[in-house]
Amino acid sequence: MVTWNNLDTLASFQDLKKADRVNLVEAMAGENGAKRVKNYTIPMAEGFAFNYAAKQVDDNVLEALVKLAKEAQLSEKFKAVYNGEVVNTGENRRVLHHMTRGQLGQAVEADGVDKRKFYVEQQERIADFANKVHAGEITNAAGEKFTTVVQIGIGGSDLGPRAIYLALENWAKKNNTFKMEAKFISNVDPDDAAAVLNSIDVAHSLFVLVSKSGTTLETLTNESFVKDALKNAGLDASKHMIAVTSETSPLAKSDDYLAAFFMDDYIGGRYSSSSAVGGAVLSLAFGPEVFAQFLEGAHEEDKLSMNEDVLQNPEMLDALIGVYERNVLGYPATAVLPYSQALNRFPAHLQQLDMESNGKCVNRFGERVSYPTGPIIFGEPGTNGQHSFYQLLHQGTDIVPLQFVGFKNSQIGTDVVIQGSTSQQKLCANVAAQIVAFACGKSDENRNKNFEGGRPSSIIIGDQVTPKTIGALLAHFENKVMFQGFLWNINSFDxxxxxxxxxxxxxxxxxxxxxxxxxxxxxxxx
Known part of the structure; x- marks a missing residue:
């Protein structure tokens, strides 16, 4: 039987606090560091590896974390999620975003329908629509093909799909799967919509309005902005717009849209990229096959999150180390640092995913918790961040744990050799150097040039940004956030x-x- 208890009531958490602290400078020096890099690595889906050698853990701390995971029943709680139990206590709802990309457990029936079949049906409807757009079977009033798709949404209806589109745009062009340019309108600031509209040919643009309730003020305001632009161009807005919404919203059966595709209340906005929210715009931009690959990568990572062996479960271990850093070592923030320009908006998505999920001060029963919960999340791609906020990360008064993401190969497949190395080699050299610099530091009699080190980091290493790898990466962070919510005994889903x-x-x-x-x-x- 699953029980929900506050973190500070668990005996294993009290033991974790007593574990000896790891001197990271010593642990990562010389041959000790080399052994850690080899030993503290977990394989992930789609060729990824999660390496936590530069974290402030050793075998004793890891043993305590394993005990914490078992006492907190992390595996059992994840099982409750994918088997459709009501774990979103704040809204009395199931949490089913995993089911948009595959079946992990038993069939789940809600609202009188099999939810996995419902999600697959929406994916098939979207695929059929996208294929008809690409084939020129669905066109503008002049019988001409749509060349641009514009998503109108905010929060989870924008950040995740936008981050994934930008991650795959160059890959799709290189692999001949690029179908339509995608743009995004999110901010209610009229300058946002105006900038997008001024950059496109509205006569050849298809707009995707995303609002689960059909009442989101910012989104409906931007829809009116777009409709006004279409009208001024002499175009029928209803021939240029589709909706992604719930079946019960006022948008569902409106004549204002060419088609409507559906989501439901069991998928929160920040977890919705693998639903119709991401499916429509990404299928139109890259083709349904590419979106299917994205879902496959996410599902493969979800399956790893089911592993009851903590030390072979990258999401669970990442979550546990994060809680150790937050609640024992007292670090208030985490920086997400992808060394890939393709992931330039991924940290923005993770800000919402993590801070909206775990930025809570009451537990699942509405009682105030007496310990810190979700950290502050921020980040930018390397190497740009190195010339921005790394000064504080290296020599500031606060220690900020770091999560690097790196890839062995670029998306473009071509490169130049300058001063004996390629651009990609220079990029990878920088991330390797930063990990060691943060961990080991450098002594100098000039205090201004002294680096104390002891700054912990982990890295997720992959081969290349592809639909499958971006899906796996997204699932990793979604499940990490979920496991941390379980540990803090908060509701990560409202x-x-x-x-x-x-x-x-x-x-x-x-x-x-x-x-x-x-x-x-x-x-x-x-």
Whole structure:
């Protein structure tokens, strides 16, 4: 039987706090460091490897983490998720995003339907629609092919799909699967929509409106902006728009759209990239086969997350080490540092995924927790970040754990040799150097040039950014966040923290304000 207990009530957590701290500078020096790099690696799906040699753990700490995982019943709780139990207690819902990419456990029936069959049906409908667009069977009013697809959405309806599109854009062009350019409109700031509309030919553009409820203020505002632009161009907006929404929303059966594809309440926005939210835009941009490969990579990583052997479960171990850093070592933040320009928006997606999921101060029962929960997440691609915020990471007063992501090969397949090495070799050399520099530091009598070291990091190493590898990478972080939520005994699947601001904004727009809210409204000339 699964029990839900606060982290600080677990005996194994108290033992973990007593474990001797690891001196990372000593642990990573010389042959000791070489042995750690070889021994502290877990294989992942699609050729990835999770290496945690430069983390502040040793065999004793790992043993304590294994005991914590068992006492916290992490495997049993994940099993409850994929078997369709109601683990989203805040909204009294199942959590089924894993099922969009495959069946991990038993069949789950909800709302009178088999949910796996429902998700597959939507994928098949999207694939059929995308193929018809690409074949010129679905065209604009002039009978001409659509060349651009524009996603209108915010939060999870934008960040994940945008990050994945950007990750695969060059790969698709290199591999002849690039079908349509994709653009994204998210911010209610009119400059966002205007910039996109000014960069495209609206007559040859297909717009994807994404809103589960069909009532998201920012998204509907941007839809009106787009419809106005289509009207001004003499075009029928209903012939240029599709909707991704729930079957019960006002958008579901509207004549304003060429077609509507469905999601449901069991998939949160930040977990929705593998649903119709990502499926429509990515299938139109790259073809349904590429989206299917993305789902396959995610499913293969999901299967690894089922492994009850903690030391062979990369997501569970990554989560446990993160909780150790947050709740025992006291580190407040984590930097995600992909050494791949293709992943330039991936950290932004992970900010939402992690901070919206685990930015909670009450447990699953609404009781205040007495320990820190989700860390601050930030990041940029290397090597750009090295010339930005790495100064603080190397020599600042706070230690920030680091999660590197690196690839052995670029997407383009061509490179130049300059000063004896290729660009890709220089990129990989930088990430290898940074890991050791952060861990080992460098002594110098000039305190301004002294590096104390002891700055922990892990790295996920892959061969190349492809649809399957980006799917596996996404699943890794989704499942890591889930496991950490289990450890903190919080609900990682609702997001009440985004609601209050929306309510007050509506009051401002209705001019129902007083006090500070009225004064700020006046200052902003609303």
């Amino acid at each position: 997001q009440e923290g985004v609601q209050l601001g929306k309510v007050l904004a509506k009051r401002v727009l209705a001019h129902e304000t007083d006090g500070a809210l009225k004064e700020f409204s006046d200052l902003l000339n609303i």
